[in-house]
Amino acid sequence: MRAPKIPAAGPGRRALLLASAGLLGGCEWLDDLFRERKVPLAGERRSVLSAVQRAGLSVDEGLQARAVSLPPPTPNADWPQAGGAPSHAPGHLALDTGAAGSGGSLREAWRSSFGSGSGYRRRITGAPIVAGGTVYVVDALGIVSAFDAATGARRWRLDSRPEEERDGAVGGGVAFDAGTLYVASGLAEMLAVDPAEGGVRWRTRLPAPTRGAPTVVNGRIFVPTIENQLLALSAEDGRRLWTHRASPATAVPLGLPAPAVEGDTVVAGFASGELSALRASDGRVLWTETLAAAGTSTLAEIAGIRALPVVDHGRVFAVGMGGLSIAIDLRSGRRLWEREVGGTEAPWSAGEWLFLLSRDGELAAIGGENGRVRWVTDLQRPREGRRDPPPAHWAAPVLAGGRILVAGSGGEMVAVEPTDGRILERRRLPGGVTLQPAVAGGTLYLATDDATLVALRGAASA
Template sequence: MTPATIPSRFGLACVLGSALLLSACAEKQVILPGERESVRPEADLSESRIRLDGNTARAIQLPAQRVNAEWTQGIGSPAFRVDHAALGGQLQHLWEVPIGNPDSRRARITASPVVGGGLVYTLDSGAQVSAVTPEGAVAWSTNLTPASERAIDSTGGGLAYANGTVYISSGFGLLSALDARTGELRWRQKLEANGSGMPLVRDGVVYVVAGDHTGWAVDAGNGRVLWQIMGAPSVTTVLGSGAPATSSDLVVFGFGSGDLVAAFRQGGMRHWAEAVAGNRLGRAVSRISDVTGAPVIAGDRIFAGSHSGRLAAFDLHGGEELWLARQGALGPVWPAGDSVFAVTDLNQLARFDASNGSPIWAADLPGFVNDKPRKRGETWAHYGPILAGGRIITASNDGLLRFFSPESGQLVGQVEVPGGATTEPVVANRTLYVVSSDGKLHAYR
C-alpha cells in the first residue's frame, strides 16, 4: 500500500462512521393513527365519478316508422336522414359477403355502407368500392388505387350516393365519382390531403372535409372545385371524420380543432364559427379535439360532440351556444322527439333532453377489452346510434348489435355480428346492413 492511498481510505472510514453515528441519534418517525383522507377530494378522476349514473324512464313521442328504399348519406342533414326506419322485431342473419380488405394494424374500414338505386355500396380498408345486391351478390367492384400508389398506403374514406352516382373520399387524398350501376369512373379530384372524411351531396354539390382542415365544395357533375374554406389547424384528428351537414342555405363543417364552421352554400362565405371545446381531466384521450360527433341539424338547432368530453347544441342561424353537456360523442347524435341519443366518450349510450342537454338515462356499453387495472389499454368501439323499428341500435366490435328501449335505456335484445362491427348500421327495405372488421357486409331481417 502506498502512502498516497492511506489518507483517502482513512477519510472514507471517517465519513461512514459519522453517518452511522448521526443515524443512530435520529428520532424515530411518529406515524399518527387515523384514517387518511386526500387534501383534494374533488380531484378524484375515477371513471365512476364522471360517468352518468342512474336511469329515468321517460315517455317519448317517436316519429312514425316508414319503409325506406334508400339510405344514401350521413344522418346530419334532415333532407337525407331517415327519422325512423321500419325494421322487424326479431332479426335473423340473412347473409354475409366479402367486400375487400379487412381491418388491420395499418388500415381501417371507416366508411358506413350506403344504399341507393337498388344496391348497397361499401368501401374496404384500402380503396376498393363494391356494389352488392339485396340478395348478397357482388354486382361490381372498382379499385381506386392510383397507378403510382400502393393499396396498402391508403386507409379510411367515406361514401355517399346521389342521382345514380357514388361519391368516394379516400385516404389517397382523392374525391372520386363512379357510375352507380357499372362502377365506371366518371371523374376524380385531388384534395391535396388525406380524404378520409365522409362526403355529402346536395343540389349538385359535393361537400367534404380534407385532412388539412379544409372544407371543400365540388361540382358533383364534373369534379370542378367551386370553393374552399379553412378551419383551424390541429394535430389530433380522427380517421374517418363525419360528413358536413346542410340546411336550405348553410353547410356546417366539423374540423379536427373542435371548431364548427357554418358557410353559405352559395359562394362559401363564412357565416359563423364556434367550438365544441372541452378537456376531461385524467383521460389522455380527451386531448383529441376532433368533432367526432359530426354536426347534426334538427329544426333550428345543430348538435355536435367531441372526443374531449363535450356535447353541445347551437342555434343554426347565428351559432349561439344553447347548452353544453359534459359528455362527449364518438359519432353523430340521433335526434328523436324531445331527445338526442349518443354514444359517449365514456362508453355509454345516453339520452339527453334536446332542449337543455340534461341527461335522462345512460346505459353502459362494454369498455376495456382487458379490464384488469394494469392491462387497460384497448377499448371496444361502438357505432351509432340509429333509430329503427322502435329501438335505439348500436353496433360494436365486440361482436354484437344491441337494441335499447328509447324510453328507459333498457337493453331489449342483441344479435351477433361475426367478426365484430366496424361501421355504423344502416337500414333500407326493412333490412339492416353493417360491415364487420374482417371485411364483410352483413344483412339482417
C-alpha cells in the first residue's frame, strides 16, 4: 500500500528554476545540479516483469513478421482539448495531403502571429486547439487569441491576466467543451470565455498556478497545479468540487500534463512521478503507480511525468522523465508491461500500436498489448549531406493521413511511415516547435516557439 498523501509544499526559487528547464529536451546540466541532493520517491517499486519486457527500445526480431496494421483515417472537425480528445487517444486522423501525384506533401496555407514567444523568463506551455472552425492558442504572457481556421484571420484577443498582475505570467492552456472556452492561467486562475467574442463569463482563483491545459468533460474541469495537486472544478461556475494532492516533488516541470478522462475515471501524472487514477465524480483514488527512476544518470532521479497520459482500449500508457514507460490496466491498476525508456511527450495510440518518442529522439512502434518493439527510428540523425545539428527536442507525434508527423525545436518536421519507421520527408518550418500540433478539418496546425501559428494542408487546398 502507498503511504498517505502529504500536502505538497509551495515551490521555492529552486523549483521554479527547474520548472523552466523541464520544458526543454536535453537537460543534462540538471545532473550536476542534483548530484548532492537525492530525495527518494515514496512508494514501493515492484518488478515482476521479464527482462525482455523491461528492455529499452530494442527491436524484437520475433515481431518482424507481424505487420503494423492501422485503422483507416477518420475525419475530425475539431481538436478541442490537449491531446485531441479527453482520453488523449483520437486514433488515426484524416489529413488533406493534396491531389493524387503530389507525393502527399503538405503546403503552408497561412501563418499568423499570436503574441509573445518563449524566452528566458517565459514559455508558451499550451498547444493550440481547434473547435467550431476557430483555432485558439495562448502566448507566453497568457494572452488568448482566436483565429479563423480556414484563413488565419484573427477573430479576437483576450488578456487573461488580472489588471493588477499584468507585469508578466508563464503561459497557460485552453480547452473547449459544450460551447465554452476554458482558460487555465499561469497566474493561478481559471476562466470561462465566450468562444465567439472572447468575453469572460466567469473567473475563479486557483490555490496555485498551472502550467498547461485543463481537461473538460461532463461539466467538470480537471486541472493540475505546480503544487502537485489535481483540482476538479464545476464547468458551470468554477467552484471547486474536490482536490487530490500527490506526494511532494523535487522538481516541477514547466508544462504540466492535462489529465486523461475515460468514463468516470481521471488519470493524472504528477511531478513526483506518481500516476493516479481517480473517480471523476468525487476524486476517490482508484489506484496509484510510480514511474520510479531508471538508469544511472542523476537526471533519472527526476522521475516526474510531463507527457500526457493516454487511455485507449482499456489501457493507460504513461511516459516518465526518469527513464520508464508503462502500460496499466485502467480498471484494476495492474501493470501490463514496462520499458526502460523515458521521455517528455505523449505517445500516440492507434489500433493495437503505440508510437512512443524517447527523450533521445527515437520514435518507436510498440505493441500496446505486450510492449514489444516492432521498429525504432532515430529522428536526430542528420539529413544526408547536411552538417546542421539536429533538433534538441521533438514535440509529441501525431498520426494523420497515413503518416506519423513529428515537429522539432530545430524548425523541422519529419514524416515517418508508420508500418516500418522509414523517414518519408523532412520539411522546414517557420520556427521551432515544442508543442504537439493539432489536426482538424484535414489541416495540421502548429504553434512555433516564437508565437507563430501555422496551418499546413495539401497542395490542392492550400
